[in-house]
Amino acid sequence: MPTLILLRHGESAWNAKNLFTGWVDVDLTPHGEQQARRSGQLLRTAGLRPDAVHTSALTRAQRTATLAMAAADRPEAPVTRSWRLNERHYGALQGREKSDVLHEYGEERFRLWRRSYHAAPPPVADGTAGDVSRDARYADLPPGLLPRTESLADVTARLLPHWYDAVVPDLRAGRTTLVVAHSNSLRALVAHLDRLDDQELLRLNIPTGIPLRYDLDEDLAPQVRGGRYLDPRAAATAAAEVAEQGNRRLRPTR
Numbered sequence: 432m433p434t435l436i437l438l439r440h441g442e443s444a445w446n447a448k449n450l451f452t453g454w455v456d457v458d459l460t461p462h463g464e465q466q467a468r469r470s471g472q473l474l475r476t477a478g479l480r481p482d483a484v485h486t487s488a489l490t491r492a493q494r495t496a497t498l499a500m501a502a503a504d505r506p507e508a509p510v511t512r513s514w515r516l517n518e519r520h521y522g523a524l525q526g527r528e529k530s531d532v533l534h535e536y537g538e539e540r541f542r543l544w545r546r547s548y549h550a551a552p553p554p555v556a557d558g559t560a561g562d563v564s565r566d567a568r569y570a571d572l573p574p575g576l577l578p579r580t581e582s583l584a585d586v587t588a589r590l591l592p593h594w595y596d597a598v599v600p601d602l603r604a605g606r607t608t609l610v611v612a613h614s615n616s617l618r619a620l621v622a623h624l625d626r627l628d629d630q631e632l633l634r635l636n637i638p639t640g641i642p643l644r645y646d647l648d649e650d651l652a653p654q655v656r657g658g659r660y661l662d663p664r665a666a667a668t669a670a671a672e673v674a675e676q677g678n679r680r681l682r683p684t685r
């Protein structure tokens with residue numbers, strides 16, 4: 432039975448500042464690096480030895496994958512990188528402080544932009560930090576595929592080809608597979624695996640840096656809906672903090 436492990440990258444510099452990040456390529460903080468290493472230790476303690484790794488085109492996810500796999504004693508496992516696993520493009524919200532956005536637009540709009548399936552924030556303006564049309568990393572993609580904003584439905588549509596074409600073959604081959612991605616690309620994947628309804632999706636928050644294990648049956652359906660975090664208590668606390676990010680100006684100093 433194949434095992435899938437989902438891991439959101441460790442804390443990034445913009446997570447620490449409570450800024451919407453999306454496709455802006457910020458690095459991990461020292462705390463995020465530590466979370467990544469601890470993820471690898473948790474994998475090792477659980478006896479999980481990933482044979483294949485999939486991650487996004489963004490530095491924070493790639494570095495988390497490298498640090499976690501080194502700590503899991505599996506640095507040689509092959510890594511596939513795809514823009515399809517990137518964070519949701521957060522449009523014009525990228526670079527804005529989350530509590531500022533909540534106060535400007537109100538709780539309902541803020542919640543729908545962050546957690547609903549269909550709402551997409553306003554698109555990013557040309558030439559600003561989130562405009563990826565001239566980013567060399569995406570030069571081979573048809574311009575029509577490059578987002579200026581995304582709903583979770585858009586994320587799901589661009590993520591699933593990578594799931595079916597690259598992750599599923601690894602799982603079908605019996606490889607323990609680690610996917611290191613982002614809050615919303617992982618929400619899209621969990622929604623797909625667990626067949627979440629709209630209300631469940633609104634409540635789903637994924638914490639940084641804690642592996643989530645899914646043991647799958649032969650049809651690749653989860654044996655336990657929602658999977659199992661390798662540190663369930665820390666995951667519950669951290670997920671509740673993620674849900675509250677609009678009400679927080681700065682994270683407490685560690």
Ligand SMILES: O=C(O)[C@H](O)COP(=O)(O)O
Nearest residue numbers: 450451452453518545614
């Ligand atoms: O891109 C971002 O701002 C975060 O990584 C994810 O944000 P969210 O948890 O507010 O959707």
